[in-house]
Amino acid sequence: MRFFLRITLLLFLAFTSFLANAQVDHLANVTSVRGHPRLLLAAGQEKVISRKIANDPLIKKLHEAILGESSKIVQIAPLERIKTGRRLLSVSREALRRLFFLAYAYRMSGDEKYLKRAEQEMLAISAFSDWNPSHFLDVGEMTMALAIGYDWLYDKLPESSRSTIRAAIRQKGIDASLMSEHNSWLKSSNNWNQVCNAGMVYGSIATYEDDPALAKRIINRALETVTLPMGDYAPEGAYPEGYSYWGYGTTFNVLMISALENLFGTSFGLKEKPGFLQTPYYLENMTGPTRLPFNYSDAGRTSGLQAAMFWFAQRLKDPSLLWVERDNLRNGSMEGHLKDRVLPALLLWMGDANLSNINPPKETAWTGQGKSPVALLRTSWTDPNAIFVGIKGGSPSVSHAHMDAGSFVMEADGVRWAMDFGMQDYESLESKKVDLWTMKQNGQRWDVLRYNNRYHNTLTVNDSLQRVSGKAPLTHVSKNPDFMNATLDLSELYQGQLATANRGIAIVNGESVLVRDEVEAPTQPAVVRWTMVTPATVNLLAPNRAELTKDGKKLIVEVAEPATVTLKTWPTDPVHEYDAPNPGTTRLGFELTIPAQTKAVFTVRLLPEKAVLKKREPVKSLAQW
Numbered sequence: 211m212r213f214f215l216r217i218t219l220l221l222f223l224a225f226t227s228f229l230a231n232a233q234v235d236h237l238a239n240v241t242s243v244r245g246h247p248r249l250l251l252a253a254g255q256e257k258v259i260s261r262k263i264a265n266d267p268l269i270k271k272l273h274e275a276i277l278g279e280s281s282k283i284v285q286i287a288p289l290e291r292i293k294t295g296r297r298l299l300s301v302s303r304e305a306l307r308r309l310f311f312l313a314y315a316y317r318m319s320g321d322e323k324y325l326k327r328a329e330q331e332m333l334a335i336s337a338f339s340d341w342n343p344s345h346f347l348d349v350g351e352m353t354m355a356l357a358i359g360y361d362w363l364y365d366k367l368p369e370s371s372r373s374t375i376r377a378a379i380r381q382k383g384i385d386a387s388l389m390s391e392h393n394s395w396l397k398s399s400n401n402w403n404q405v406c407n408a409g410m411v412y413g414s415i416a417t418y419e420d421d422p423a424l425a426k427r428i429i430n431r432a433l434e435t436v437t438l439p440m441g442d443y444a445p446e447g448a449y450p451e452g453y454s455y456w457g458y459g460t461t462f463n464v465l466m467i468s469a470l471e472n473l474f475g476t477s478f479g480l481k482e483k484p485g486f487l488q489t490p491y492y493l494e495n496m497t498g499p500t501r502l503p504f505n506y507s508d509a510g511r512t513s514g515l516q517a518a519m520f521w522f523a524q525r526l527k528d529p530s531l532l533w534v535e536r537d538n539l540r541n542g543s544m545e546g547h548l549k550d551r552v553l554p555a556l557l558l559w560m561g562d563a564n565l566s567n568i569n570p571p572k573e574t575a576w577t578g579q580g581k582s583p584v585a586l587l588r589t590s591w592t593d594p595n596a597i598f599v600g601i602k603g604g605s606p607s608v609s610h611a612h613m614d615a616g617s618f619v620m621e622a623d624g625v626r627w628a629m630d631f632g633m634q635d636y637e638s639l640e641s642k643k644v645d646l647w648t649m650k651q652n653g654q655r656w657d658v659l660r661y662n663n664r665y666h667n668t669l670t671v672n673d674s675l676q677r678v679s680g681k682a683p684l685t686h687v688s689k690n691p692d693f694m695n696a697t698l699d700l701s702e703l704y705q706g707q708l709a710t711a712n713r714g715i716a717i718v719n720g721e722s723v724l725v726r727d728e729v730e731a732p733t734q735p736a737v738v739r740w741t742m743v744t745p746a747t748v749n750l751l752a753p754n755r756a757e758l759t760k761d762g763k764k765l766i767v768e769v770a771e772p773a774t775v776t777l778k779t780w781p782t783d784p785v786h787e788y789d790a791p792n793p794g795t796t797r798l799g800f801e802l803t804i805p806a807q808t809k810a811v812f813t814v815r816l817l818p819e820k821a822v823l824k825k826r827e828p829v830k831s832l833a834q835w
Contacts, residue, residue, distance in 0.1 A: 352383065510632055
């Protein structure tokens with residue numbers, strides 16, 4: 211009897227496991243696919259791209275730059291399998307750049323030199339021992355690279371080369387993704403899922419006719435599992451991993467959707483996922499008048515051209531989404547643009563956009579909830595001296611997050627006055643044995659200077675860390691131009707340190723910025739530090755007043771409440787030997803000891819030169835905002 215029960219239990223577990231892993235066959239009605247090329251750009255569509263190039267000087271300049279860069283690639287040696295630390299990713303990314311550029315250049319010009327060089331690159335990469343499946347992003351990008359080259363150049367490649375490249379895509383890419391030790395990303399809700407699934411879909415589409423059943427299996431798997439990270443765009447499109455990883459995860463997500471639509475005529479419901487078609491508004495609003503992004507979490511300090519925005523603008527029939535992208539095209543360095551490995555996709559996704567005639571966005575405030583809620587406020591899209599403010603909530607537990615809940619950036623008069631250090635290069639930390647990816651409260655990640663709350667524009671209590679388990683939601687938003695504001699409840703981030711903590715930030719009468727904190731000490735006193743990191747020179751004028759100067763401009767930082775605080779500065783020098791230097795930056799702020807079970811209010815004004823002499827109204831409590 212016991213044996214029978216055991217067998218029954220095992221059969222039940224096996225059956226439930228089967229059900230859990232069973233895939234919906236989204237491709238049940240697909241009996242065949244068109245010939246090559248079938249990824250992104252069908253045969254003959256080059257003429258459509260050529261007409262866009264002829265009609266838009268900016269796009270023509272970009273097209274010619276891609277061809278020029280491709281000619282330079284022709285002159286350099288093929289890539290080698292050289293890892294940086296545990297990653298082959300830099301090689302994979304350069305492979306994608308080279309092969310996308312060369313294949314595009316050949317299809318648009320017909321020049322054989324691009325074809326021959328792409329073939330040489332693909333054969334060299336195919337000969338690698340593997341594509342480093344232990345860090346599967348490397349495989350995802352390498353598979354996409356060879357898939358584009360193989361598919362776009364298929365008819366011109368000799369069968370011997372096709373066979374070699376096809377085998378590499380299958381064995382080093384797709385087959386590796388079927389091994390459980392290499393595919394934990396299938397259960398991830400971050401950018402890994404988006405990038406790796408996109409790469410496997412490209413490999414499967416490129417080699418579809420060789421094993422249709424396997425290709426369908428991989429595509430079905432992607433359609434089922436990519437919904438995990440896509441779920442994080444809900445409800446309004448705020449991407450939890452921040453600006454730089456939006457550019458990574460979302461771009462590869464769009465590359466996958468674009469390939470599916472181009473071949474099958476449908477995204478199988480992916481683009482309709484809640485928040486996904488709203489996410490370009492998040493990205494656009496993340497850039498200030500200085501062209502710097504709100505670089506919270508693991509993000510770089512500079513912005514860049516985002517090809518995916520052209521896809522969104524086309525899908526939503528909203529050219530205003532390209533307001534920032536046009537500025538990047540006009541004023542960004544062409545050399546910088548040519549580092550973008552998916553740059554040719556921009557020309558494929560142009561649609562009917564006319565870059566010489568784009569209206570600015572209508573809204574000057576954008577807010578989104580989600581895992582990392584943000585509020586992005588500005589006084590104008592057309593005035594280079596406009597005020598811009600970004601503030602975030604969320605949690606240190608979110609993928610790639612810092613202890614930066616409550617942190618803000620602020621610009622006025624063409625200067626970023628309140629800044630974020632952003633990320634530190636991973637290899638610079640990993641090479642020194644820093645355990646960067648343990649997100650627990652006592653994880654070494656939080657010892658890194660740029661990652662903890664002490665070096666962000668937020669509160670630090672008793673010189674302690676924010677709580678990893680805490681979350682800070684947006685609690686109120688107003689788009690009133692006279693008092694545009696947003697508030698956050700930070701209480702969970704300071705559990706055990708403060709009884710309550712709430713922060714609000716506002717643009718007042720379109721002229722100045724107000725930061726207000728309302729906190730309450732628990733059953734013991736609390737020492738609260740208010741911090742703002744700035745790249746400006748700081749001159750302390752009075753106990754509650756400091757003058758910031760940068761690029762010939764001035765900003766006054768004035769503590770209106772409480773009257774007893776004294777502003778001071780702290781250095782931003784490395785604390786550990788592994789911390790990156792932060793030259794030209796200063797922490798400005800103050801500390802206050804709050805007696806046990808006592809409430810306190812901090813009100814700080816950031817006053818551009820034109821607002822310094824203006825009359826300042828009394829500040830209402832956050833509950834009245």
